[in-house]
Amino acid sequence: MTSTAEDIERLFSASRGYNALFLAAGSIEEACEENPESLTETGVRLLLGCLADDRFETRRTAYFFYGRLAGILARTAEALGPGHPVSRLALEGVSTLCAEAKGKRHMAICSACHCLAPRHSDLPPAGPGPAPTCCSLDEILQRAGFPLDTHTHPTGRSLLYHHGKTTLVIKCARPEEDPEGLSAEWHWMQTLASSLPPGSHVPTPVGPALMRITGLPQEAASDTAMAFLTTPDYFTYPNEPLAPLETASVIEIMGRSAFLFGHLAARGILHTAPVPLFHNRVQTDRRNDEGVYLWQKGGRLDRWLASCRFPNFGLSGLRDFEHMSTARELPTGDYYRIMGDQILSLLLVAGSHFRSREGAAALSHAPDTSDRRDWFNADHLTAMLEAILTGYHQGFTGGGSKPPDGIDLGALGRRMIEEMGRDTHMEEILRARDQQDMEEKDFTRFLTDRGYSDQEAQRVPRGAADIILFTGPHLGRFNGKISCPELIEFTATLASITITDGFLINAP
Structure with a gap:
């Protein structure tokens, strides 16, 4: 087995053809796994030079070839630690290529960075919840300091009670739903109250983690619930249809939400559902993946506007903490994927802001060829994208570095307007x-x-x-590719650069 630095450099630099390079990469991979110190700065430059070479992108196995090269650099840096000069040279080069590469090479390089994602959390997972405690609605109102005759405002599965500048939310379990999610939300409200940056709003739980409440109005989804105090802004979204927010407020929301997602992710905590993302909702019950969207595959995105209607972030900050998971609960590869879910969700909600004036009409079940591109403001959208990029990266890295300048947000915004401003893909098929x-x-x-x-x-x-249903707008035709691949490219780029830079800055 090749084991010395000189042998690695000679083997790789002497190999010019694709097949020889592919085999050489395998030998280097084995050698670096056995002895990470065998990769020198010269070897790093050789690998980065090959990663920067796009000659082999058309090869059938190109994704695996480039992924192997990038994986050598990432895993060796992980083994050597962030303070080693080889690690810094390797990861700074990989980070630059994440912003510059295209196609299979780009996705392969970005995906290789997943091994650098956090693998621990200082905060405990929610764990199994307690049995429900019996109590009455009057008891909950008294604990919250609300008059007993406070009027109920149902919204979705929650019951809202307003008093002064405070809102009491009684969040009910849906019929046939496991109430563990409610007790998990209670846990994370308690846990995150002192873990988010100053000024971040976290609702305050009222009562036990899980309650069986008597005296609820008939609109209640069930009598099993949890309760918390929050601000009236908790239910104000960046894509409000009835009273749209000013663009400056939306830009601020996008940046702050991105920062909070990144801040938590760096600490081993991931919000796994900023918005619901699906490849095919129509096949949710008939696919092994339950139709959930796997953005790394670049497939068609189902009903993007419907997914964005009630995002789990808004004017008050993040919400629906029941969807929090810790690093110890997730495989390493899933961490990178979920970070991408967060970034993609932020992008989609930014685009949906410009369609919010339609309200429920945007979700009608009818083909629509209207052109709404002129509803978008390219400068405002670019500002939102900049806020997402900067916020997420700074939240994760602590502001210790900035993302590279080579990411063309204007071009991304133009492509988003082109695809999100026209409902080209409305069909889904029930086989x-x-x-x-x-x-x-x-x-x-x-x-x-x-x-x-x-x-x-x-x-x-x-x-x-087969039955053709008009349920869009979708981004891409049924069972096809996403119609705006630039969204996926940006998602992969930001997720990988953020993980890489965070490793160099924050790792012990």
Whole structure:
């Protein structure tokens, strides 16, 4: 086995053709795993030079080749530690290439950085929740300091009570839902109250983690709930349809939310659902991945506007802490993917802000060829993208460095406007074989949920033929690729650069 620095450099520099380079990379990988010190600064420069060479991008195995080279650099840096000169040279070079490379080479280099993501958290996971404690609505109102006759304002599954400048939220478990999520949210409200930067708003729990509450109004989704105090701004979103926020406020929200996501991620805590992301909602119950979006594959993004309607961040800060997970609960590769989910969610919500004036009309089940590109302001969108880029990176790194200047946010914004301003892709398909696996009542409800009247749904023969449904807008055609791949490229770039820079700055 090749084991000395001189042998590695001679083996790699002497290999010119693709096949020889591929084999040489395997030998170097084995040698560096056995002895990380065998990779010298000269060897790093050789590997970076090959990573910067796009001659092999058309090769069938190019993704694996470039991924192997980048993986050698990332894993060796991890083994040597952030203070080693080889580590710094390797990761600064990888970070630069993450911003400059394209295509398979770009995704391979970015993905290799996942091994540098945090693997621990100083804060404990939520763990199993307690059994519900019985109490009455009057007791909850008294604990919150609210008059017993305070009026209820139902919204979604929550009951809102307003008193002065404070809002009491009773968040009910949905029917047939495991209430563990509610007790997890209670845990994270308690835990994060002293862990976020000064000025960050975290709701204050009221009562035990999980309660069975008597006396709730009939609008309540169930009698199992948790309760907390927050500000009236808690339910104000950056894409409000009824009373849209000023653009300056939205830019601030995007930057602050990105900062908080990054700040927590650096500490081994990830919010796993800033917005719901799906590849195919229509196949949620019939796919092994439950239709969840895996952005690294670059597939079509299902109903992007619908996903953005109620993001888990807004004017008051982050929300829905039940979706928090710690590094110890996640495989290393998932950490990078979820960081990407956060970045992509922020991008989508930024785009949805300019469509918010449509309100519910944006979610209608009908084909629509209207052109709304002139609703977007390119300068304002670019400012939002800058806030996301800077906020996320600074939140994760603590402001110890800045992302490279080579990321063209203006070009990304123009492509977003082109794809998000026109609803080109509205269709999804319910396959005949999938229909056959559904109960009749579920099939009928599925159709009525997507715009059919009860009478129309009853007349459709289940399983006779594929059914085309207009449920968009989607980003990409059904079972195709995303129509705005620039979103994926930026997501991969920012996630990988952030992880790499954070490792160099924050690792002990």
